Amino acid sequence: MFHKILIANRGEIALRILRTCREMGIRAVVAHSKADEHSLPVRLADEAICIGPHDARASYLNIPAIISAAEVTDSEAVHPGYGFLAENAAFADICRACGLTFIGPSPEAIRLMGDKVQARRTAAQAGVPVVPGSDGPLGDAAEALAVAERVGFPVILKAAAGGGGRGMRIVRTPEEVAQAFAACQSEAAAAFGASEVYVEKFIERARHVEVQVLGDRHGRRIHLGERDCSVQRRHQKLIEEAPAPELPAATRAGLHRAALALADAVGYVNAGTVEFLVDPDGRFYFIEMNTRIQVEHPVTEEITGLDLVREQIRIAAGEPLGYEQAAVRVVGHAIECRVNAEDPETFAPSAGRVTTWVPPGGPGIRVDSHLAAPCAVPPFYDALLAKVIARGADRREALGRLRRALRETLVEGVKTSIPFQLRVLDDPAFVEGRFTSADGRRLHP
16 A cells, blocks of 8 residues: 555545545645645645645646655655546656655546547447537538538537546537637647537437446446436536436446446546436437546545545556445435635635635535635635535435535635526426426526
């Protein structure tokens, strides 16, 4: 097992990883930017090292600085968390070349699944259903239009190297294709350094359901059930729950089989998430695989009793999973709300200074947060302040606890997403468990 791990991230995920390291008797080094020098993860770390100024490109995305930080602190492994370099195959390659263990999948798996076109092809070859669309990146808007007319409108244009909801445009008429294609190319080039775009059929009133998988270096792969992440804004998730409610048993089992088939096809090692769209008839389609720990991993932890970060570290150290699929037991229901620093009406960022932070508590409530008021919410990074997770014996109990917990949560100094989330939790469609991604638009101003 490792004696020291460098955490190449910030905020709540840095603190989450640090806590598991402490429980495992592993020293944790937090690599941080100048803007985060007084943050809670830095204050609680066994060691902390500044890797650059506030600009993420000069700090959290600065590969030479992170590698140097690992070397000077005598760290054996690097945990990238989520975002930043977590799905950067070149970074994983460099870690390997420098004798550092990258706590995640192989560079080859990251590269394959990070190219959305190649990921679609791999899924199709493994017998996993994919959304109808282009076979590869498109050369121009005319080619995009031809594919869109073949599969039928509406369609969605996506960046081949995309993620996090960026580089995506829904197109409902032929007249919109040229402008949307140019916008996708421009956004993809700016966000990912690659302007390739492809087209998929847009599945109306779909649910976004994902399956958590784990694989070790000894060839064993299992799933830990599924999560429903349909409540989103601008393709960014706001509420996640496990297991997915009101899902036909055949669809649920099919999702699990498909996720494992894809993981087997790429020889996947470590924690990963296979994401699907599920249409109103229960048919499902692969959309992408996230080769990292997910923001929403706590809901899976709450219903399985497993620490996914611990599993990541164990697998990266070469240990076998040590249990079979039959040993995984799903008990109860869990729902998570991402509390973001943003205007609940417009979703505009709300950077500033948190003057008061009173997290909720009580039976069945977990809070993952790096807040320690008073503290700054810098405008340079993701707006996530906290994750409030409620667990219950069933969905009704979890939902009641989550409503109560959000109403108890006190954040002053910045606006938060809580008022919007409370509206969602009271919406009849959500309460009935029949909420789709499209339904969220009704609750927007």
